[in-house]
Structure formats: C-alpha cells, structure tokens
Amino acid sequence: MGLSLNIDISATSFFKPVTVVQFVLEFLNLRDTSRPLTDRDRVKIKKALRGVRVETNHQEDQIRRYKITGITPVPMSQLIFPVDERGTRMSVVQYFMQRYKYNLQYTSWPCLQSGSDARPVYLPMEACKIVEGQRYSKKLNDKQVTNILRATCQRPQQREQSIREMVLHNKYAEDKFAQEFGINVCSDLVSVPARVLPPPMLRYHDSGKEKTCAPSVGQWNMINKKMINGGIIDNWACVSFSRMRPEEVHRFCCDLIQMCNMTGMSVNPRPLVDNRSASPNHIENALRDVYRRTTEMLGKQGHEKQLQLLIVILPEVSGSYGKIKKVCETDLGIVSQCCLPRHAARPNKQYLENVALKINVKVGGRNTVLERAFVRNGIPFVSEVPTIIFGADVTHPPPGEDSASSIAAVVASMDWPEITKYRGLVSAQPHRQEIIEDLFSVTKDPQRGNVNGGMIRELLIAFRRKTGQRPERILFYRDGVSEGQFSHVLLHEMDAIRKACASLEEGYMPPVTFVVVQKRHHTRLFPEVHGRRDMTDKSGNILPGTVVDLMICHPTEFDFYLCSHAGIQGTSRPTHYHVLYDENHFTADALQSLTNNLCYTYARCTRAVSVVPPAYYAHLAAFRARYYVEGDSSDGGSTPGSSGQAAIAREGPVEVRQLPKIKDNVKDVMFYC
Numbered sequence: 001m002g003l004s005l006n007i008d009i010s011a012t013s014f015f016k017p018v019t020v021v022q023f024v025l026e027f028l029n030l031r032d033t034s035r036p037l038t039d040r041d042r043v044k045i046k047k048a049l050r051g052v053r054v055e056t057n058h059q060e061d062q063i064r065r066y067k068i069t070g071i072t073p074v075p076m077s078q079l080i081f082p083v084d085e086r087g088t089r090m091s092v093v094q095y096f097m098q099r100y101k102y103n104l105q106y107t108s109w110p111c112l113q114s115g116s117d118a119r120p121v122y123l124p125m126e127a128c129k130i131v132e133g134q135r136y137s138k139k140l141n142d143k144q145v146t147n148i149l150r151a152t153c154q155r156p157q158q159r160e161q162s163i164r165e166m167v168l169h170n171k172y173a174e175d176k177f178a179q180e181f182g183i184n185v186c187s188d189l190v191s192v193p194a195r196v197l198p199p200p201m202l203r204y205h206d207s208g209k210e211k212t213c214a215p216s217v218g219q220w221n222m223i224n225k226k227m228i229n230g231g232i233i234d235n236w237a238c239v240s241f242s243r244m245r246p247e248e249v250h251r252f253c254c255d256l257i258q259m260c261n262m263t264g265m266s267v268n269p270r271p272l273v274d275n276r277s278a279s280p281n282h283i284e285n286a287l288r289d290v291y292r293r294t295t296e297m298l299g300k301q302g303h304e305k306q307l308q309l310l311i312v313i314l315p316e317v318s319g320s321y322g323k324i325k326k327v328c329e330t331d332l333g334i335v336s337q338c339c340l341p342r343h344a345a346r347p348n349k350q351y352l353e354n355v356a357l358k359i360n361v362k363v364g365g366r367n368t369v370l371e372r373a374f375v376r377n378g379i380p381f382v383s384e385v386p387t388i389i390f391g392a393d394v395t396h397p398p399p400g401e402d403s404a405s406s407i408a409a410v411v412a413s414m415d416w417p418e419i420t421k422y423r424g425l426v427s428a429q430p431h432r433q434e435i436i437e438d439l440f441s442v443t444k445d446p447q448r449g450n451v452n453g454g455m456i457r458e459l460l461i462a463f464r465r466k467t468g469q470r471p472e473r474i475l476f477y478r479d480g481v482s483e484g485q486f487s488h489v490l491l492h493e494m495d496a497i498r499k500a501c502a503s504l505e506e507g508y509m510p511p512v513t514f515v516v517v518q519k520r521h522h523t524r525l526f527p528e529v530h531g532r533r534d535m536t537d538k539s540g541n542i543l544p545g546t547v548v549d550l551m552i553c554h555p556t557e558f559d560f561y562l563c564s565h566a567g568i569q570g571t572s573r574p575t576h577y578h579v580l581y582d583e584n585h586f587t588a589d590a591l592q593s594l595t596n597n598l599c600y601t602y603a604r605c606t607r608a609v610s611v612v613p614p615a616y617y618a619h620l621a622a623f624r625a626r627y628y629v630e631g632d633s634s635d636g637g638s639t640p641g642s643s644g645q646a647a648i649a650r651e652g653p654v655e656v657r658q659l660p661k662i663k664d665n666v667k668d669v670m671f672y673c
Contacts, residue, residue, distance in 0.1 A: 008522035017132035056225030199370035218544030218566030226264030231365030242341035280315035322627035333663030388471035391614025409622035439496035513581035
C-alpha cells in the first residue's frame with residue numbers, strides 16, 4: 001500500500017492542578033490534618049510526588065517552579081537550617097514568618113525537598129501547587145482504572161468519527177511542510193480486504209446432552225454440556241475471611257460443589273474438615289492451620305494424598321489476594337480458589353459455572369477440546385507429529401520501582417494432540433530486561449561438572465513425561481516484544497531454544513516457528529458499514545475471527561492482524577502476530593486458523609479470547625509470580641510504599657534474588673487460578 005498515516009485516540013491520567021496539601025489529603029484519604037504523617041504515609045507521598053513540578057504561592061508578585069526530589073524526614077516545626085554565612089540557624093516556620101509574613105498551618109507535616117542533598121531547598125506543602133499538565137505514570141488502582149475506562153470508552157462508530165474529526169482538524173492539506181515535500185494525506189480511512197475465519201467445533205463429554213458445540217459470535221455456554229475430562233476431588237476445605245455468616249458460607253459451598261458435579265466433575269459433597277471463619281488480620285495462620293488440620297485428618301484415614309482444593313472467601317476489604325496465593329502456592333502447595341464475598345453471598349448460576357470451570361482445570365481436568373483433535377491429522381501442523389506450543393512473556397515493575405526485578409514466565413502445552421493443558425515456570429531477572437535469561441542455562445556443580453537447566457529444557461522434559469513422546473515441532477508465541485527488539489530477542493531466544501533441545505539428545509533439532517504477539521499498537525479495524533448484523537457483533541465491533549494480512553501489514557515479512565474475540569465494550573483491539581522465524585513452513589491460512597482455533601480453548605471462560613492462550617497464560621503466570629515477592633499490592637492498586645518488589649532485587653549491577661520455589665503440584669495450574 002505504501003506509506004500510511006496511523007491515527008488513533010489515546011487516554012492517560014494526569015495530576016490534578018491542586019495544592020499539595022489537597023493532593024496529600026486525597027491521596028492518603030486523611031481527615032485530621034493536625035496529626036503528623038506516619039513514616040509509611042511519608043514514604044507513600046515521597047514516591048507519589050518524586051519528579052513532580054510544583055509552583056510556590058507564598059509570594060504574590062513572584063511564582064517560582066521547582067521539581068520535587070524528596071520529602072524531609074522530620075516535621076517542618078523541627079526542621080532547622082542555616083540562613084546566613086555566620087551560621088545563624090532558623091526553623092522553616094520561623095523563616096517563612098520572618099521573611100514572608102506567612103503563617104504556616106501544617107507544622108506537624110514534613111516539607112517537600114527540591115535541589116540536591118548538598119544544597120536542599122525546603123518547600124512547605126501548603127505553599128505549593130502542582131503544575132498543570134503533568135502525566136501520572138504510576139500504577140492506577142482498580143477504582144481509577146474503572147473511572148478512566150468509563151470516561152474514555154468509545155463504541156467503534158464514535159471512535160471512527162473522532163478519528164475523522166481529528167484528521168480534518170489537523171488540516172494536512174494546508175501544512176506547509178507537507179506541501180514542500182509533496183505529501184498529500186487522504187482524509188478517508190483506508191479500506192482493507194479481510195476474511196472472517198470460521199469458529200472451530202468444540203468437543204464435550206459424551207454423557208452430556210450436547211457432545212459438540214459450535215460457538216456463535218465468539219461465545220457459547222455450558223447448558224446441556226459436561227466437561228470433556230471432569231476432575232476428581234475427594235478432599236477439599238473452605239476458609240472464609242469475610243463477614244459472611246457460617247450458614248451463608250455453607251450454602252455457597254453446597255451450591256458450588258453441586259454445580260461442579262452437574263458440569264461433569266466428581267466432587268465429594270462433604271468437606272474434609274468443617275468450614276472455618278477467620279479474621280483478615282490472621283490470614284497466614286488460618287491457612288497454615290487448615291493445612292495442618294487436613295493433613296492430620298488424612299493421616300488418620302491412612303491416605304497419602306493431600307488437600308486437593310481450598311475454597312477461600314476473601315475479606316470485604318481488598319488487599320489479601322496476593323498473600324493468600326503466595327502462602328498456598330509457595331509454602332503449602334495447596335491449589336486454592338478465591339471468591340469475592342459479594343458474589344459468594346448471592347451466587348448466580350453463571351458465576352458458579354465460571355468458578356466450576358476454573359476449579360476443574362486446577363485439579364487436572366479439561367473443560368473442552370477442539371473437535372478436530374480427535375480426527376487423524378485433524379489439526380494441520382499439530383496432529384501430524386507431536387507438537388509442543390510455548391507461550392512466553394516478561395512483566396516489568398511499574399515506573400518508580402527502580403530496584404525491582406522483571407519477571408519472565410514460560411508456559412508449554414502438556415497434552416498432544418488436544419493442546420489444552422499447560423505447565424508454567426517463572427524466573428526473576430534484571431530490572432526492565434526484555435530478553436528472557438533463563439530459557440537455557442549451564443551451571444557448574446563441584447561433583448557433576450556442567451549441569452544443563454533452564455525453563456525450555458524443563459518443559460520439554462515434562463512434555464515427554466506426560467505424553468511419552470518428544471516434541472517434533474515447536475511453536476513459540478512470544479508476548480510483549482516491540483519492533484525495535486525483534487532481532488535482539490530472536491537471536492538470543494532462538495539460540496536458547498536450540499541449546500535446550502541439543503542438551504537433551506545429540507542431534508535433536510525440532511523445527512521452530514517463533515511468533516511475536518503484540519497488543520500494544522494503534523491499529524483499529526472498523527466495519528465498512530456500521531450496524532449491519534452480518535458485519536458486526538452485538539457491541540458494534542468487527543466479527544470474531546476477522547483476519548487482515550494485506551495492505552496494512554509488512555510488505556515482505558509474515559504478519560497478520562487477528563481479532564479473535566467478540567467485543568464487550570469500547571472498540572476491539574486486534575492482536576498483531578508477527579512471524580520472525582518459521583522452520584515449519586506454515587502457510588498464512590494454516591497459522592491464522594490454528595491461532596484463531598486456539599483462542600477458543602482458553603480454560604477460564606466460554607468465550608474466544610483476544611490473545612492466543614499460551615501467551616495469555618504466560619502473562620498471567622508472570623503477574624502471579626509478582627505476588628510471590630510483593631506479598632500483595634494487587635487489588636490495593638496504587639499503594640506507593642507498600643510494595644515489596646525490592647525483595648527480588650537490590651540496586652547494583654544485576655543482583656537478582658530468586659523467586660520463592662513454587663510447589664510442583666501448582667506449576668500446572670498457577671495461571672488458571
């Protein structure tokens with residue numbers, strides 16, 4: 001197509017142009033301004049305001065601007081500094097009164113600090129206002145995310161109209177630089193050819209009324225269907241950290257277990273030990289107590305098995321999820337299912353069904369598989385020979401966490417030819433490093449010499465143990481790589497895959513296809529005619545399965561845009577798949593169809609998802625691992641100062657502390673949780 005101009009709408013958050021005092025009151029949710037700030041509050045404010053520009057308002061004729069570098073460790077009533085060359089010292093409160101006739105009110109609060117530590121400038125918070133137009137780059141909490149989505153979410157027709165208005169507003173025809181270079185910008189959106197791939201048939205258990213299912217517009221339901229492989233749970237327990245009454249907890253557990261059994265699982269209707277209620281302040285002790293009691297009970301019964309599932313009802317106040325997952329998955333080795341009290345108190349059928357889907361895969365079951373997996377050579381490029389599908393992602397700490405490690409996650413399919421069960425591994429690595437370090441590693445052992453390891457090698461071994469065969473094909477979906485890093489990531493990570501294979505068996509070199517998965521781009525696809533039922537889904541977006549591989553794609557390389565999911569709100573963002581290396585010689589049709597079909601095998605819902613599941617699971621696994629080192633800043637959102645990310649790494653060259661070891665029985669389910 002030649003040169004194109006990509007225009008889209010972006011939204012981000014900014015600091016409100018309010019006084020610093022007002023910001024602090026809102027940020028810390030304070031009402032009593034007379035009490036001093038705690039050390040925890042002070043650290044939170046320091047992290048939130050570091051680098052922010054403020055202007056002073058204590059001089060009527062003069063406004064000065066400063067950049068905040070820190071906050072003083074003591075209140076300004078105790079802050080004394082030299083005011084002249086003779087060494088005369090004065091407190092900030094006295095100085096402002098004497099110099100500016102300004103009577104400071106918040107004397108128990110610390111001062112903002114600007115300048116260097118050698119020559120600091122102290123600024124009382126009440127004398128400063130945040131300069132307008134500064135971007136807030138730190139992590140937003142759940143409420144803020146909801147608000148920004150509500151404010152900026154636009155249906156496809158509105159978004160397209162906004163883009164058209166922007167093009168007219170920019171007046172490219174009158175731009176003198178465009179004229180001098182002879183550039184004309186068309187004011188219309190480009191029309192591109194697209195295809196809509198058909199959804200795959202899904203297979204369910206033969207005992208259900210419906211043995212197969214044809215998804216409609218990217219979704220389906222579990223009515224009259226039973227899971228293809230229902231999990232078996234003999235031993236389970238429940239602990240509630242909420243204010244729900246014991247009888248409500250009992251009723252919820254009964255309803256949930258009944259739904260599990262109705263949808264194809266086999267679950268003991270009675271818990272191993274009585275349901276327990278505990279205070280949110282004693283989460284770790286309560287979890288350990290349940291584990292101890294259940295282990296003792298099983299020991300008395302002569303069982304070697306351990307607790308298979310722990311149902312956890314979360315507290316009403318958010319902030320406990322990460323701690324629960326960390327204790328269960330790294331200390332105790334328990335598979336857990338967390339439920340919010342507002343849902344558990346009044347569960348509807350759809351909610352119970354969704355939770356049952358999650359529980360089934362956590363205990364080793366499978367919800368559904370592609371119908372073509374049961375046909376000889378039914379899935380092109382997968383059914384012919386044993387094939388392993390990898391997903392990999394790296395998550396980086398939020399801005400401002402300069403000493404925290406990045407976390408890499410790799411998942412791989414463990415069943416063939418169904419490709420629905422995955423195993424996950426995680427690894428900490430240097431701050432903001434995109435290349436995955438631990439794909440393959442060699443360590444020196446005093447007794448054994450060089451020892452081969454790494455995530456790829458471990459997952460290839462696990463695949464062979466589970467299926468009895470070694471993979472003869474590798475498909476590697478790599479999430480989160482920007483265009484500028486393509487060659488760097490490909491060079492290092494393909495080399496690691498090769499070495500991992502060669503370390504298992506001499507001459508073992510299965511062909512590899514390396515695909516980068518990108519969601520962070522500004523390409524949006526709109527239906528040619530808005531509102532036409534044969535061209536749009538219920539939300540007004542393009543139909544699930546829409547694929548574009550011409551005109552707006554790379555002129556020589558193998559890439560395509562696939563919108564595999566049905567829109568819910570706003571404008572759907574298609575996923576960009578870019579094939580960097582292909583030894584399996586996929587045709588465009590084959591890789592597009594396989595990728596689209598895999599999007600219907602995501603275990604946690606009865607919808608096609610927007611990103612191919614192995615990449616999605618890797619993303620979830622990497623986020624889960626951050627809880628293992630942070631304890632929790634999950635559902636609390638924007639909580640500067642409470643993060644424990646520095647527990648993984650300290651400032652220095654590349655000193656990275658290992659993640660807590662994940663119990664082996666959790667590696668297969670951590671990303672389903």
